[in-house]
Amino acid sequence: MRVAFAGTPEFARAALERLPAAGFTxxxxxxxxxxxxxxxMKLQPSPVKQFALERAIPVAQPRSLRLDGKFPDEAAAARDALLEARPDVLVVAAYGLILPQWVLDLPRLGCLNIHASLLPRWRGAAPIHRAIEAGDAETGVTIxxxxxGLDTxxxxxxxxxxxxxxxxTASLHDKLAALGGRLIVEALELAACGGFQPVKQPEQGVTYAHKIEKAEAAVDWSLPADAIERRIRAFDPFPGAAGQLRGETVKLWKARAVMRGRGSVEPGTIVALDEHGVGVACGEGRLELTELQRPGGKRLAAADFLRGFPLEPGERFTP
Structure with a gap:
């Protein structure tokens, strides 16, 4: 089977690596x-391109695939490359471009997407981040x-x-990337023998995982401690949750939620300091920050952070 591939980041590379190993062209x-x-700020190839170059696989990098869009010459060149490649199927994983209808129709088996959620929950650009942020107990991969439509x-x-x-997001990404690579091989093996049994997505339970914006990094201390803790994990490694302290942007990488009801202290106020963490009042409960980072510095455990940046109870993270 001839399997063309469209993808860009590490998540996609993990799947691409599995295809030649499984015997697909x-x-x-x-x-x-x-x-x-x-x-x-030198130009860097994507992880997917790096692997393709290592394996001498031809690469196309159009800025758009729309033949009637802003870059019609690049789209036409990509179409010619696909026609010459004669793929039976196109596998797509975190590519970053919308596929117009001509692409969807070109391979005889169509286009298969590796999506990092249990559809129809978390359609869209950031399913891993949003699943953690929402406190979901599980997620998964859907082929x-x-x-x-958008993941429909x-x-x-x-x-x-x-x-x-x-x-x-970093640790869950790696688990789902490995899972996606295994599942796409299973899917292609099923396709080779005509074993697909497509199932329509349920109409109920649809949610959208909107793209992560840098502005979301700023911690809203009026939220409950457990919600902030989830956001800290969801935004690791990007954009990294952050709070303003003494005029500096301090990145917050690890924390523990201590839920003890609504206190009388202004949210964002430092209420406890010890070698285990920096205790901060929240809208509900308290958050113990256990790994922090100053601008230009390294991620540090709370005890090491406090040695270089001593704090006092009563100081407050500002908006």
């Missing part, structure tokens, strides 16, 4: 254009037959993944 990879990164296609395979109490 990958004649073409589509990925986002190189982006500036690092201190020197979906793509259609013109028929489901082909699904597997659940518990969300651990200490899971961050």
């Amino acid at each position: 990958v004649p073409l990879v589509l990925t986002q254009p190189d982006r500036p990164a690092g201190r020197g 979906m037959q793509m259609d013109a 296609g028929d489901m082909l395979l699904e597997e659940r993944q518990p969300i651990a109490p200490d899971d961050t």
